[in-house]
Amino acid sequence: MKSFLHASDIGDIRKALEEAKAVKASPNAWKDLGKDKTIILIFFNNSLRTRLSSQKAALNLGMDPIVLNVNGDSWKLETQMGVVMDGDKSEHLKEAIPVIGSYCDIIGVRSFAGLSDREFDYAETILNQFIEYSGRPVISLESATVHPCQAFADLITIEEYKTKARPKVVLTWAPHPRALPQAVPNSFAEWMNAADVDFVITHPEGYELDPRFTGNARVEYDQMKALEGADFVYAKNWSCPGVTKPSDYGKVLSQDMGWMIDSRHMAVTDDACFMHCLPVRRNMIVSDEVIDSPRSIVIPEAANRVVSAQVVMKRMLEDLQ
Ligand code: CP
Secondary structure (H helix, E strand, O other), X not given: OOEEOOHHHHOOHHHHHHHHHHHHHOOOOOOOOOOOOEEEXXXXXXXXXXXXXXXXXXXXXXXXXXXXXXXXXXXOEEXXXXXXXXXXXXXXXXXXXXXXXXXXXXEEEEOOOOOOOHHHHHOXXXXXXXXXXXXXXXXXXXXXXXXXXXXHHHHHHHHHHOOOOOOEEEEEEOOOOOOOOOXXXXXXXXXXXHOOOEEEEEOOOOOOOOHHHHOOOEEOOOHHHHHOOOOEEEEEOOOOOOOOOHHHOOOOOOOOHHHOEOHHHHOOOOOOEEEOOOOOOEOOOEOHHHHOOOOEOHHHHHHHHHHHHXXXXXXXXXXXX
16 A cells, blocks of 8 residues: 555455454554554644554554654744745755655655645645655545545444444534534545445535545435434534535534534434544534433544554555565
């Protein structure tokens, strides 16, 4: 695997889920695979789960992880091409990336969408520079449009908790005070489309996700109708993807608290499990009573981030052998 951004990069989903099961059962069984290998994890943005689960996955495989917090520890990096570097950014990605590549065998990058230039974000401009200039396999640790390690962990969790061969999975928009990227819902949609589930997306009008990720997934604008009979409720906020109106890209179009998931919403489901990628704003996205209920699986979902990261790194290490 040269890079990990999309569900298609993992190949056969059933095979990947079987591998995830094996990795979860014996996390230290591949300790020799990463011997004398280094992974550098670059963070342009904050993280708790991605940073720690990626380090843990690397350690499980016998690799040495190095974490770099750009904006905190290193020179500020310029990401735009052809600019006069007379501002606060001291180094360009074109030098920084090959230097980073020369110190490691695999690179992971977290670089969120700026939410001001849709073309720049949706071209995955920063991540693609890492792919082009590093000479190393690159993992998206949430880039401008995708969060594949999260979506793979979500699918592993659904597989573990499902009680029906083809469960109903509902991705629902929920309110948030700030503009958030679309990476998590994009990847979740992409991975659910690749899995054997009955997938429904619900959001207020204007929040349509990019069809490159949603494909033929059913969109139901009536949230309560969408949630009827659901086995899994996946709540997430996202800002306007600018699909129907490009000038609204990155804007907050609604803060309708009626979309927050509470017991009224869960009552119409088939005793659904509640999911969220975390971090979550309580009593904005989800009520205390739902996230604290026995049907909330947000903690095992986060724990599976180690498993998804380890499968991806394992595949990359096997290709380097
Ligand atoms: N879900 C997720 O990616 O969490 P962090 O932002 O804490 O890494």
